[in-house]
Amino acid sequence: MIYLDHAASTSINSKAYDVLINFLREDFANPQAAHLPGRNLQKKIEDCRKYFLSTLKADKGLCIFTSSATESNNMVISGWEGKSRENFFYSPSDHPSITIPCEKKKDLMAKKIPLSSGDIKTNALLDSIDDKTRLVILTHINSVNGKINPVFEIAKLIKEKNSSIWIHLDAVQSYGKYPVCTEHMDSVSISSHKIGGPKGIAGLYMKSHPPFNPLLWGGGQEKGWRASTPATSLIFSFTEACRQIFKNMQKNKDHVQKLNEFTKNQLERIPKIRFPFNDTSSYILSFILPGISSDILLRQLEQKNIFLSSTSACSSRIKGKNPVLSALGLEEALHKFVLRISFSPQNTQEEIKIFSEELKKLYEQNYKIFKKK
Amino acid sequence: MNTLLISIDELWLKKGNRPIYFQAVISHIKKTLSKYLTEDVFCKIDNLRILLKTKEKLNSQCMESLTKIPGIHSIMPVKRIDPVYRDLFPLIEQETEQLAGAGYTFKVITKRLDKKFPKTSMEVCSEAGAFILKKFPSMRVDLSDPKIKIHIVINSNAIYLSTRKIPGTGGLPWGTGGHVITLLSGGFDSPVASYLMSKRGCKQTFIFFYSYPFVGEEVKEKILDLFSILGAYQKDTRLYVIPFGELQKFIAEKYNPDYRTMLFRRSMIECANQLAGELAADALLTGDSLGQVSSQTIHNLSLLDQFSARPILRPLIGFNKKEIIKLAKKIDTHSVSVRPHDDACSLFSVKHPILRPDIKYWNFLEKDLHLKKRSKQYLKNAEVYDISKKGETYESALSFD
Numbered sequence: 052m053i054y055l056d057h058a059a060s061t062s063i064n065s066k067a068y069d070v071l072i073n074f075l076r077e078d079f080a081n082p083q084a085a086h087l088p089g090r091n092l093q094k095k096i097e098d099c100r101k102y103f104l105s106t107l108k109a110d111k112g113l114c115i116f117t118s119s120a121t122e123s124n125n126m127v128i129s130g131w132e133g134k135s136r137e138n139f140f141y142s143p144s145d146h147p148s149i150t151i152p153c154e155k156k157k158d159l160m161a162k163k164i165p166l167s168s169g170d171i172k173t174n175a176l177l178d179s180i181d182d183k184t185r186l187v188i189l190t191h192i193n194s195v196n197g198k199i200n201p202v203f204e205i206a207k208l209i210k211e212k213n214s215s216i217w218i219h220l221d222a223v224q225s226y227g228k229y230p231v232c233t234e235h236m237d238s239v240s241i242s243s244h245k246i247g248g249p250k251g252i253a254g255l256y257m258k259s260h261p262p263f264n265p266l267l268w269g270g271g272q273e274k275g276w277r278a279s280t281p282a283t284s285l286i287f288s289f290t291e292a293c294r295q296i297f298k299n300m301q302k303n304k305d306h307v308q309k310l311n312e313f314t315k316n317q318l319e320r321i322p323k324i325r326f327p328f329n330d331t332s333s334y335i336l337s338f339i340l341p342g343i344s345s346d347i348l349l350r351q352l353e354q355k356n357i358f359l360s361s362t363s364a365c366s367s368r369i370k371g372k373n374p375v376l377s378a379l380g381l382e383e384a385l386h387k388f389v390l391r392i393s394f395s396p397q398n399t400q401e402e403i404k405i406f407s408e409e410l411k412k413l414y415e416q417n418y419k420i421f422k423k424k
Numbered sequence: 425m426n427t428l429l430i431s432i433d434e435l436w437l438k439k440g441n442r443p444i445y446f447q448a449v450i451s452h453i454k455k456t457l458s459k460y461l462t463e464d465v466f467c468k469i470d471n472l473r474i475l476l477k478t479k480e481k482l483n484s485q486c487m488e489s490l491t492k493i494p495g496i497h498s499i500m501p502v503k504r505i506d507p508v509y510r511d512l513f514p515l516i517e518q519e520t521e522q523l524a525g526a527g528y529t530f531k532v533i534t535k536r537l538d539k540k541f542p543k544t545s546m547e548v549c550s551e552a553g554a555f556i557l558k559k560f561p562s563m564r565v566d567l568s569d570p571k572i573k574i575h576i577v578i579n580s581n582a583i584y585l586s587t588r589k590i591p592g593t594g595g596l597p598w599g600t601g602g603h604v605i606t607l608l609s610g611g612f613d614s615p616v617a618s619y620l621m622s623k624r625g626c627k628q629t630f631i632f633f634y635s636y637p638f639v640g641e642e643v644k645e646k647i648l649d650l651f652s653i654l655g656a657y658q659k660d661t662r663l664y665v666i667p668f669g670e671l672q673k674f675i676a677e678k679y680n681p682d683y684r685t686m687l688f689r690r691s692m693i694e695c696a697n698q699l700a701g702e703l704a705a706d707a708l709l710t711g712d713s714l715g716q717v718s719s720q721t722i723h724n725l726s727l728l729d730q731f732s733a734r735p736i737l738r739p740l741i742g743f744n745k746k747e748i749i750k751l752a753k754k755i756d757t758h759s760v761s762v763r764p765h766d767d768a769c770s771l772f773s774v775k776h777p778i779l780r781p782d783i784k785y786w787n788f789l790e791k792d793l794h795l796k797k798r799s800k801q802y803l804k805n806a807e808v809y810d811i812s813k814k815g816e817t818y819e820s821a822l823s824f825d
Binding site for chain 2: 344350353
């Protein structure tokens, strides 16, 4: 199997897996319990919390564990109680776990971050922010095209204009891969299964007491921020995955960067290929093969045990406009031809060679067949 | 005890074969109800109707499934008494009371099957009507469009009363119309064609040509949903999903693009004929409507017929699209057919598909494609689906082999 969809999810790190199994078997007590096994577990969770703060280089604040980055993002947005005429900003190119709750938000006026071909128009954003702005949501690396946004500079400028604005950062595609600076950020969402941890666990960092409410009320777990018995084995496994990835962050980045360049080189042998996006993460490479629906290519590659992704799960007939691609500046006619590869440090050049040769062959065969006379 | 009186359709056409038709319907009824009931039902032929009795309650799902049995004209849930005329009136009062309302209109319809009965149908209607008016003075008679219809059926051994007559699918009993192989697609037409031939008593085995990887799984899911709906009109049925993408790719790469669609159709017909041969089916069934698309010109249809070992039934040949859509809505296939999906035919289509094929080239294609051999292989690799007692489709453990 050649798996090139690591931005969606990646295999669990072997050490993280060992930790998961070990703790599932042995540490079954409830961390809320008053007895010794419970208290020991709670202490371990607190140690994990401290560790996550250190990975974010945060000298203050709190990291809580959620079930997913979607939950973390939803907590910030849906948990926010807005007042009349207050507003907040988000980007239409963000992940649906941000855009959907933002669109549904009624008690805060949603405003869109101005974009130009997918780039944040910083000056226009700063001009739009006013004294009623309460929250700005930024995404560090876009999951669809890998675009790296200058979020840290933008956050600094926003804080200079109005330090009371809460800035939430979606660092799901960058955490563990690129440095994440929390200096001007008030909250950060991160995900386990993007970095070799198990699914079902994620994190939300909060620098200070946030102005939003928990989504789950009840037993007061997670310092009152998320009622629900903590998923201890998932937390510990997530922590171990983090340790492994941070230990090798630079080495991984170098490897993936070389792989990305190699992939581009290989793919450029396909004459009609286009790489429409610049300033992107080495971990994500999106490209266009015009004229052939990406879904067909995906299925044909699947038959060869090669897995990547397109930007839409829909069929080519119903695949029309993808709002995220539109927001990223791609014309609608090209949306159904976009493919995305995302790498892990475990991918090899040999895999890329096989993949790119197969893709070239399939594309050329399809192009001949479907080119209308 | 629940009792139904079931009328059979088109009986007047089938004098000599009536016992066969009755038995076919009874067998279908019993199989259908076995999905819902734990005990056997009692069925007997009573004066050219089927009398069905069951101890268990027949819920709305049961009743709906009975209405889909081809050959059934109508179904009446009835109350039965011995043929004593004066006993009819308390029963009328009891049944009408449950439905009566101020200002409601009603009509009495009497069928007197026992010609020796001392009252005529008109007399029964008149006396029953007068009785109802006396008992329920707020009601009134409406002979053209009443809210309540009181049905009285008088046999030599019983009187039946019903306040509900449920229309059935009609037509001929399952199996009496022969066995056809139905070429099913995800569009509007072929499901409607299937329904029409179910009504004519055709046993159907379905075949679907799956163009993966050129189309996705959602197409197959549509077909399974359509199969489930159409299977409700069948006593016994099966779906064969044939892997077709590879052949389409081969045809598209090797031959004149203008002939693609026709070659696909030809390949499907050949494969369906092979399946028909294995299953001893008598004909093929398609949803063709004359002139709707390029492969449905009279020349193209004629060519396909020439190379088919069996007749190709096309019940929609004279239908307009609007008429087909209307029927699709009636049989609930519309909501499935309308779901968007990749359409392999339009994916492979060209600007100028052939409307009148060149026979010389066509004969060459016939020889070159080796369709008989290919079809055997595709049938071997087919996925086979049945419908469970609960009406869910599932992949059969059986293979074509």
